Amino acid sequence: MEKICISQRKADEIKAICNEFGNDPGELINILHTVQGKLGYLPKEVQELIALQIGVPASRVYGVVTFYSFFTMKPKGKYPISVCMGTACYVRGGEKVLDEFKRQLSIEVGQTTVDGLFSLDSLRCVGACGLAPVVMVGSRVYGRLKPADVKGIIDEFIELEKEA
Structure with a gap:
């Protein structure tokens, strides 16, 4: 998978979304929905940032992203x-x-x-x-x-x- 670089502005947006949900691991699906709504997809680097922000292993975030077909790790078309x-x-x-x-x-x-x-x-x-x-x-x-x-x-x- 190709590595992407998250701008500081995007990283701050992701952190703000996590904060809106109280950095609660129980809100992971809602956080992922909201972040994907903003970015269009959930690349590895975004998943890692979310995991760090809410205090869960990146593997847990990855597991949720790959389990639910709504989530995507590749950019979709407009x-x-x-x-x-x-x-x-x-x-x-x-x-x-x-x-x-x-x-x-x-x-x-x-x-x-x-x-x-x-x-x-x-x-x-x-x-x-x-x-x-x-x-x-x-x-x-x-x-x-x-x-x-x-x-x-x-x-x-x-x-x-x-x-x-």
Whole structure:
């Protein structure tokens, strides 16, 4: 894994977040959620700083980060795409939708586009089985998708970037 350097400003933000939760080891998941919300991911150096700040072994922080699929140790794209591969979504064509995202974005699951706009992941269940197959882009849910819908979804977010 590539080593990153945390700026003093980022380190101070991380320490402040830990302080907001009273540096309580019982608040580790909340701390990790908040820090990932600020930084976008939880690299090893960030995990070590959190561990030091709340007084737990770095291995405990790493264990939580790697156990829960919500947490990531790699930077995600500005628009993270998650394709549901749960039973209902899979049976109704989720794999074909995932393949089309891979083709359109020229990336594999777990990768981020060169421009940093999109990252691609698959999930086990979004909890919207009635809309299968389902894709989430950030917190936005798209349902009853077909491979032909993928380009339009990608274009929608590219347009957002042009407007920004």
